[in-house]
Amino acid sequence: MDVAYKNFFDGRGFPKFKNRSNFTSFTYVIGVKVQGNKIYLPKLGWMRFFNSRPIPDGFKIKAATIRKRQDGWYVSLRIEDRAVPDYIVKPFTEVNNIIGCDLGITKLVHLSDGYQIENPKFATNKKTKVTLKIRQRRVNRKAKGSKNRKKAATNVGKFHKKIADKRDCYQWYVANKIVSRNVDAIAIEDLNVSAMKRRCKPKVDEESGRFLKNGQSRKKGLNRSIFDASWGELVLKIDYLAAKHGKVVLKVSPKYTSQKCQNCGHVDASNRDGEKFICTQCGHFDHADINAAKNIRDRAYSIVRVDCPELKRPKQCKELSARPRGNRVEPGNPSNRDIKSVMS
Ligand SMILES: [Zn+2]
Numbered sequence: 116m117d118v119a120y121k122n123f124f125d126g127r128g129f130p131k132f133k134n135r136s137n138f139t140s141f142t143y144v145i146g147v148k149v150q151g152n153k154i155y156l157p158k159l160g161w162m163r164f165f166n167s168r169p170i171p172d173g174f175k176i177k178a179a180t181i182r183k184r185q186d187g188w189y190v191s192l193r194i195e196d197r198a199v200p201d202y203i204v205k206p207f208t209e210v211n212n213i214i215g216c217d218l219g220i221t222k223l224v225h226l227s228d229g230y231q232i233e234n235p236k237f238a239t240n241k242k243t244k245v246t247l248k249i250r251q252r253r254v255n256r257k258a259k260g261s262k263n264r265k266k267a268a269t270n271v272g273k274f275h276k277k278i279a280d281k282r283d284c285y286q287w288y289v290a291n292k293i294v295s296r297n298v299d300a301i302a303i304e305d306l307n308v309s310a311m312k313r314r315c316k317p318k319v320d321e322e323s324g325r326f327l328k329n330g331q332s333r334k335k336g337l338n339r340s341i342f343d344a345s346w347g348e349l350v351l352k353i354d355y356l357a358a359k360h361g362k363v364v365l366k367v368s369p370k371y372t373s374q375k376c377q378n379c380g381h382v383d384a385s386n387r388d389g390e391k392f393i394c395t396q397c398g399h400f401d402h403a404d405i406n407a408a409k410n411i412r413d414r415a416y417s418i419v420r421v422d423c424p425e426l427k428r429p430k431q432c433k434e435l436s437a438r439p440r441g442n443r444v445e446p447g448n449p450s451n452r453d454i455k456s457v458m459s
Pocket residue numbers: 376377378379380381394395396397398399
């Protein structure tokens with residue numbers, strides 16, 4: 116409450132009550148049992164569910180999260196078996212070959228060996244956009260607060276879920292493709308995706324005080340494409356699978372990777388001509404994004420070769436721990452960090 120009001124006086128809007136729809140999930144950490152296609156949830160009892168994958172022998176259920184999505188309720192079980200050893204990640208000294216990945220929009224990933232992975236643009240292709248528009252219009256035409264409006268809104272929600280599911284599935288496929296290459300390490304750009312999606316600063320005409328064009332309407336389309344490509348999610352999946360395969364993920368700074376010449380190292384913005392890369396100094400010719408992927412690979416090589424793993428790590432390189440442990444937060448529920456910041 117205190118924080119909310121403080122934010123309000125700092126100009127962040129009057130505090131709102133939480134809506135019932137803010138809470139879409141809850142977690143059990145004790146007392147969950149599974150038998151065939153039945154699950155026991157404390158206080159709720161036995162209920163039927165679709166058991167999509169059996170729990171392997173020796174694993175214990177540590178937690179169960181019940182989540183409401185657009186088309187029903189989902190349960191995810193966290194299981195543990197202490198007898199299974201942790202994944203061991205290769206030390207830098209054992210890294211001999213690296214593959215560089217350049218993330219893009221026209222193609223989702225360009226690899227330094229010349230391989231390209233398509234970007235299906237699940238949310239930003241024409242067909243999806245039209246369908247979404249039609250379904251959204253059906254909602255807007257219904258009377259506010261009516262049952263039919265709610266039904267139409269659920270329909271939109273289901274469509275969004277379908278897009279998200281498709282993207283998720285495709286990303287696992289892509290991540291698997293990259294990780295299963297015959298290399299020891301994978302080099303990815305360390306992108307600050309949220310900064311890239313930021314809105315353009317408003318431009319104000321000093322005399323009349325009116326807003327001038329700042330390019331935001333043009334950037335909106337790009338932002339949507341960035342959102343649709345969701346590189347951050349893809350990188351998380353690559354991290355996870357690489358750890359599983361015992362491979363190293365190297366995050367390198369993406370600065371000038373698309374402008375630097377592979378051949379002579381000349382950095383110039385005019386090196387790039389759309390998808391083509393032509394060096395203004397030595398005339399080196401390549402596909403622009405594959406040139407970038409090679410630069411990313413070379414940058415990762417310089418991290419591995421120069422740096423001894425026992426000595427201090429370079430700043431731009433974050434090595435992954437064997438088991439990625441993120442603070443996963445359910446939407447609508449306060450995270451530990453939020454609670455801490457309130458209490459302090
Ligand atoms: Zn050159």
